[in-house]
Amino acid sequence: MYNLPSSWTTYEETLFSRMIEGIYSASLQLGEIPVIRYLANSPLCRNIAFAVERRLLDSNLIDLVSGEFVNTRSESYDDKRNESTILLILDRREDPVTPLLTQWTYHAMIHELLEIKNNRLCLDNGEFSNKEKEEYVLSEQYDDFFRDHKYDNFGDIGFSIRDLVNNHHESSKTNHRLETIDDISRFVQMYPDFKKEYNNIYKHVNILHELSRIVQERDLMRISALEQDLTVCDNVDEHSRQIGNLLSDTRISQFDKLRLALLYSLKYEKEEIQINNFKYHLGTQANYIDKLLQVFGENFRSGDLFLNKTLLNIAKNTINKSNNNNIYIQHKTLLYYILENLVKGKLKNSRFPSTTDDYNSSKKPLKIMVFVVGGVTLEESRDVNVIRNLYDVDIILGGTNLLNSKLFIKDLELLINS
Structure with a gap:
């Protein structure tokens, strides 16, 4: 879609x-006519x-917003824009x-x-169950723990799940003191909630276990630090x-080698000799670097993606790095x-x-709707949440799709084959 229409x-x-209709529908939900930038x-x-x-x-959005019939559309649009x-x-x-x-x-x-x-994931249960596979639903509406901790980092989530287990254990000891008929009656009434809580804990323990296994197996802590x-x-x-x-380490997966080479190529696009050396290591995947720079290279970007081309930004990055104790979450999205x-x-x-000439850009907005052509990431969702609270x-936040590294590289592959 980057060609002429x-x-x-x-x-x-x-x-x-579909993009136009989707953005239009979201504008209807806002109930206001936005300034478009x-x-x-x-x-x-x-x-x-x-x-x-x-x-x-x-x-008829203008009519819906104003609550009255308007004869002159163009004047109404300017008047009713918020x-x-x-x-x-x-x-x-x-x-x-x-991504x-x-x-x-x-x-x-x-x-x-x-x-x-669709908010469903299927995991191997391994030592935790007799079943080979277990399907779990992750929904903020029905899972309070997930809603409250979805932006927590990997270390903190481990402590939160531990606290969840300990609280449930203490609660179960109290509920098992069945000394009277009233105790039994109370336990029977609470049992559905008790079982639901147990299943939710079991789900998050199993998810954390699988995440930990993958992190260790792929040596992601070493890769991510770089x-x-x-x-x-x-x-x-x-x-x-x-x-x-x-790239020479046989223990590192080919997929992670490709990610690293792509990131390096974006950061040091002019280091052609070194990039060609990395392309040699990638073998048949070398064309991924060529296509990445052809479509996403610095000639097609308007800003300094790495925020490091001025002395001021170098100083800012140095300060931010020294103030951030967690080396794995130093990056902030653009x-x-x-x-x-x-x-x-x-x-x-x-x-x-x-799209309008008379917009006052110095005015603080109260509502923002962001649409990203090419997809959004959950790291960006986290940063949106930070800005929202600050x-x-x-x-x-919306976009054409929800990205991760596999989907981004798959999109890159589609560009190669197109």
């Missing part, structure tokens, strides 16, 4: 229409922005790094390392040496900085223009 296939035209260097984002605006103009509500349309090409990183928060790890579809250092530090010689060692600038009224109009602003 005149060259789109029927499938691409259908996909474009988009990534300036993405023709696709611009096309979507103006197509959504036309959809809003052609619909400058406190922003629709921000972004392009995945602006940040190809985030490639190892994840360390609970929900993101599950999506990255386990097979989950990934994070790549995103926040500029040290080409050391990074070249470490990635070279990992979306975090974009939203932070937006709520502070500092998001540049030259880089993120509006600045007391409502944010809705």
Whole structure:
């Protein structure tokens, strides 16, 4: 879809229409007409922005918002637009790094390392059950523990599950003191909730066990430490040496080698000799690097993805690194900085223009709807939650799909074969 619309296939035209209708439906849910801002260097984002605006103009949304019939659509659109509500349309090409990183928060790890579809995941139970497989449902609506801890990091989630087990154990000791008829009656009444709690604990213990096994099996702590250092530090010689060692290590999976080589290529795009050396190690997967740089390279990005090209940003990164005790979550997504600038009224109009000329970009928005063409990640969802809490602003995050590293690389493969 990055070609001119005149060259789109029927499938691409259908996909474009579905995006417009999806964003329009979300605008209906907001009940307000948003100011539309988009990534300036993405023709696709611009096309979507103006197509959504036309959809809003052609619909009866204005009537729904104002509660009255309006004869002049264009004047009504300008009058009823709420400058406190922003629709921000972004392009995945602006940040190809985030989908490639190892994840360390609970929900993101599950999506990255386990097979989950429609909030359902199927796990080998191993030593915990006589069944070979067990299907679990992860829903914030029905699982309070998951809702409260989905953004917790890997270390904290272990302690939280331990506390959950201990609390249940203490509760079960109390419930088993069946000395009178009243005790028995009370236990029978509480048994459904007691069993539900037990099953929920069993589910999260099993999930944590499987995540721990995969982390150890793939040596993800060593790999992730290097990934994070790549995103926040500029040290080409050391990074070249470490990635070279990992690409030669037979214990590292081919998939993780590919991720590391792709991340290095994005960070040090001009290090052609070293990149060619890594392509040699990748063998038949070398074309993934070529396609990544062809579609997601720095010539197609408007900003400094790694935030390290000025002395000020180098200093900021050094301070942030020294203040962050957890080396596995140093990275902040590009979306975090974009939203932070937006709520502070500092998001540049030259880089993120509006479909209207008279928008006051210095005004703090109260509602933000973000749509990312090319998909969103759960790390970005976590950062949205941080911004939401820090600045007391409502944010809705959406995109063409929910990404992890496998899906991102699969999309890259589709581009190679197209």
